[in-house]
Amino acid sequence: MMGRVLTAYGVEVTKALRQRFTALGPALVILAVLGALPVHPVARDGVSDYAFVAYVIPVALNSLGLLLLLVYCAGLVSGEVADGSIRQTLVRPILRHEYILAKLLLGMSYAVLLTLTAVITAWGIAYIFGEMRGVSFGGDLVFADNEMLATGALATLAGLAPQFAAVAFAIMVSTFTRNGATATGVTVGLWVLVDLVKYPLGMAPFVFTTYLEMPWQVFSNRCEAVDAYWQPMLYYCLACSGGTFLVCSLVAIVVFHRRNFPA
Amino acid sequence: MIAAVLAIALGALAFDARELPGIEVTGVRPLSGKAITNYSHADLDGDGLTDILLDDAILFQRQGGYPAASRYALPDAGDAARLQAWNGDLYLWSESLLSRYRWHERGWERVVAYALPRPETDPLPAASGATGGRRQAFLHDFDGDGTPEVFSVTPEGVHVFARHGAGYNEAGLLNILPGRRITSDAVPRLWLPEARRLSFPVLKMACRLVMEGDGITVLLREAVDSETVRYGRTRYRWDGEQAVARGTETTQAVASYLHPCRLNDDGMLDLAGGCEKTSETTMLPLPVYETWASLDGGKTFHVRRSASIPGFRPRCAFVDFDGDGQADMITEETGLFEGGAREAMSRLLTLPEVGHTVRVFRQQDGGFARQPALRAVFVIRLESPAAAQGDMFSRYRAGKLVDVSGDFDGDGSRDLVVQDRIDRLSVHLVRDWIFRSTPDAVLSIDRAAQFAVADVNDDGRSDIVLHEEGKMSRVYFSREEGP
Numbered sequence: 252m253m254g255r256v257l258t259a260y261g262v263e264v265t266k267a268l269r270q271r272f273t274a275l276g277p278a279l280v281i282l283a284v285l286g287a288l289p290v291h292p293v294a295r296d297g298v299s300d301y302a303f304v305a306y307v308i309p310v311a312l313n314s315l316g317l318l319l320l321l322v323y324c325a326g327l328v329s330g331e332v333a334d335g336s337i338r339q340t341l342v343r344p345i346l347r348h349e350y351i352l353a354k355l356l357l358g359m360s361y362a363v364l365l366t367l368t369a370v371i372t373a374w375g376i377a378y379i380f381g382e383m384r385g386v387s388f389g390g391d392l393v394f395a396d397n398e399m400l401a402t403g404a405l406a407t408l409a410g411l412a413p414q415f416a417a418v419a420f421a422i423m424v425s426t427f428t429r430n431g432a433t434a435t436g437v438t439v440g441l442w443v444l445v446d447l448v449k450y451p452l453g454m455a456p457f458v459f460t461t462y463l464e465m466p467w468q469v470f471s472n473r474c475e476a477v478d479a480y481w482q483p484m485l486y487y488c489l490a491c492s493g494g495t496f497l498v499c500s501l502v503a504i505v506v507f508h509r510r511n512f513p514a
Numbered sequence: 515m516i517a518a519v520l521a522i523a524l525g526a527l528a529f530d531a532r533e534l535p536g537i538e539v540t541g542v543r544p545l546s547g548k549a550i551t552n553y554s555h556a557d558l559d560g561d562g563l564t565d566i567l568l569d570d571a572i573l574f575q576r577q578g579g580y581p582a583a584s585r586y587a588l589p590d591a592g593d594a595a596r597l598q599a600w601n602g603d604l605y606l607w608s609e610s611l612l613s614r615y616r617w618h619e620r621g622w623e624r625v626v627a628y629a630l631p632r633p634e635t636d637p638l639p640a641a642s643g644a645t646g647g648r649r650q651a652f653l654h655d656f657d658g659d660g661t662p663e664v665f666s667v668t669p670e671g672v673h674v675f676a677r678h679g680a681g682y683n684e685a686g687l688l689n690i691l692p693g694r695r696i697t698s699d700a701v702p703r704l705w706l707p708e709a710r711r712l713s714f715p716v717l718k719m720a721c722r723l724v725m726e727g728d729g730i731t732v733l734l735r736e737a738v739d740s741e742t743v744r745y746g747r748t749r750y751r752w753d754g755e756q757a758v759a760r761g762t763e764t765t766q767a768v769a770s771y772l773h774p775c776r777l778n779d780d781g782m783l784d785l786a787g788g789c790e791k792t793s794e795t796t797m798l799p800l801p802v803y804e805t806w807a808s809l810d811g812g813k814t815f816h817v818r819r820s821a822s823i824p825g826f827r828p829r830c831a832f833v834d835f836d837g838d839g840q841a842d843m844i845t846e847e848t849g850l851f852e853g854g855a856r857e858a859m860s861r862l863l864t865l866p867e868v869g870h871t872v873r874v875f876r877q878q879d880g881g882f883a884r885q886p887a888l889r890a891v892f893v894i895r896l897e898s899p900a901a902a903q904g905d906m907f908s909r910y911r912a913g914k915l916v917d918v919s920g921d922f923d924g925d926g927s928r929d930l931v932v933q934d935r936i937d938r939l940s941v942h943l944v945r946d947w948i949f950r951s952t953p954d955a956v957l958s959i960d961r962a963a964q965f966a967v968a969d970v971n972d973d974g975r976s977d978i979v980l981h982e983e984g985k986m987s988r989v990y991f992s993r994e995e996g997p
Binding site for chain 2: 451476
């Protein structure tokens, strides 16, 4: 099965590379990072510039980047349903759940692409034009450069978990709908709606969007020499994101299995 | 008057509620954790139990409480008289007479009176309140002979009166106070004609006097510029006639939000305080509260930063949490802005509660531990989302909902009390640095009531005092067992 999934994934990547939107996402993320420079200048002034990284990544990745990710993934299945190419795909020797798994892999790859674009651009600018010498406060070196690097790396990895959940969520919505615009609207609308009601209904700890910026919060706090801890947030983040990913993926597969695609 | 016993006993902790008119606890001193009260403790009836001395009355302790029948007026010596308890006697110093009273059975008996006019420039006692009022100290035993000397602080210096034979005579005027300086820098206006004024320069002198043993310490704050100050400490010894300087030490120029205090017993002048800064790592201009401490007169600093809300001041930043004689650092952090700007906005607009974290950094090895020895997390219900700026949020922002200064079980380790609902106080006992999120006692309170913590009956266990405008103060005395 994995062989067919990987083959399908390869085909999906080839298709994605031909689409303009695929390149638009990273380009917009880079622009967002560069656009933050006038607001938060970077300079070799003896002050470490981790604050720039902490400032710009949540903006580029968890606000704009998430929106791009949701829009991109919401169109992955519904787009092919809308233009009828899904029927052509399904006559090939690939099972429906393998098709959805390949789409999930593609969405996750896009999440990784956006994340790496934001992280590499932000760190690159900070390293080239600024200084990264650890976080000092009150004359003490609170966090050394390698500690901040490790924190940034862990934040990057942990931050992928809720993004993968977002991918599965968008693909699940995509399997419900018949065209990309509807899927995008429903996905983004649900995201906004859930974010509005999750706190009053007391379900915020169980919604993956709560944890989108949490890993970077640790990095951000450490930049400010504010005490910050991975536990128990990281466990909640991984558990909630993993659970959402599994549920949404299963629902997507079940729904996709039961759907007819008449001409 | 005495309310029915309200006992909410979970485990070994219980509280008895009593109404005590006139008692006020307005807060705690942020750098020491000591309660700010409008009363003093003294045992004036010699029964071994601590009584409460107010500006106008004495409350004798009877069977663990202060019933209305044990409240007596003080001897009449005029409103301007100062009063202080000393070795079981009550001293009253009116404008011309120093009187010593002793409680006998059901009344005051004047033991002795000395003709002792107060210096003309001795300021009148401040109005009754938590700042000292009539109870501002005027007795101190400098020479250690068991008989107190009388002192009076005036602009000229410290007058010391010592007992000689049958009376008190002036033994010396200690010229140890700093000189007065002109503080008014108003530029006279020449125009408009009706705005022309002759303004007289305002002279001001401010210092802190600390009397310990045979010594007097003068603590002076000197402004270096608009943002930095320097503190000078001069110690004097009273030799029976005059003050002999023992030495002067001056701190480094430090930020003006740092104040002199005693965080340990190493004899060095300590400095502590806090200030609010703005975060540079988020889209929203979020405040970060910095708690600063120096144990060596401003040469090195220990700083802890915590996410805060605008205008937030922790109720108490330094307290000897574990009873080892050294003050530990307390930081309080809000969870309102956790998870980034988007989550913060959602929470501000829709969530009627806030997560709050208290951390305790132990003082050890000449500094403060890098990692907190205690981390306590609470959820406080605000009644309405923070953006609505409700009453509960206002109290939260003013730092009135969390107190770490009390020791309710008397084990020497401080405990935590949190007003986590508008009508509820939760008491969390801390033992061996272990905090349990389940409260050890819960008190139902009126919605308008505000709480303070103090050991009112001096039994080694802190009590909770509730204030409500227009109502008598109610004290919840902590005790060991349930009813």
